[in-house]
Amino acid sequence: QEMLVESGGGVVQPGRSLTLSCAASGFIFGGYAIHWVRQVPGKGLEWVAAISYDGHKTYYADSVKGRFTISRDNSKNILYLHMSRLRVDDTAVYFCARDPFNDYGAGSWFDPWGQGTLVTVSS
């Protein structure tokens, strides 16, 4: 069964940092691009970042560019999202999701998704 499981969420103060993890199983992790997507509770979905199958290419939404870093360890089947200079408006459930291709580009979609991990930025 193809699965993604996020972890690392919690409560953090504005300006601080937090790193999320996404553990993959049931498929060849190193063969696919992977994304982070977030959702403010009760609101819509926002794409955050993507990384190519080999980690050589990364892509970010303007709202997180320069503050968030996506990375992956294909030897451990784990995706990361390092979030720095966190803001109150970064509060959301963060999902990782697999792309059908090995790089993010035209035609990307998401399947499967993890269950999400909640990040709350509050003083």
Add this chain to the structure above:
Amino acid sequence: DFHLTQSPSSLSASVGDRVTITCRASENINLYLNWYQQKAGKAPKVVIYNASTLRSGVPSRFSGSGSGTEFTLTISALQAEDFATYYCQESSSSPRLLFGGGTRVDMK
């Protein structure tokens, strides 16, 4: 600026009803439009990708159509398990990737 507009934002329907949700793009996105279903407290699940391809395992009552700037998700005969929020998503131009605002389908 590119816009992806989903309508309606909510609708009420009964089991057996035909339901149609529309997603409009502000510029041509060819067939790069996907549809997701999300139930409360759960992750989204893809139902249609590339405008009209039914994801394996998704019931055939779901269908997608459209190209260019106007797209439609149709549920031919709504079932109880279909009450959820539906999102469209485009990916025509990396690094841009946008979701529509969502359509909540609830019971009349």
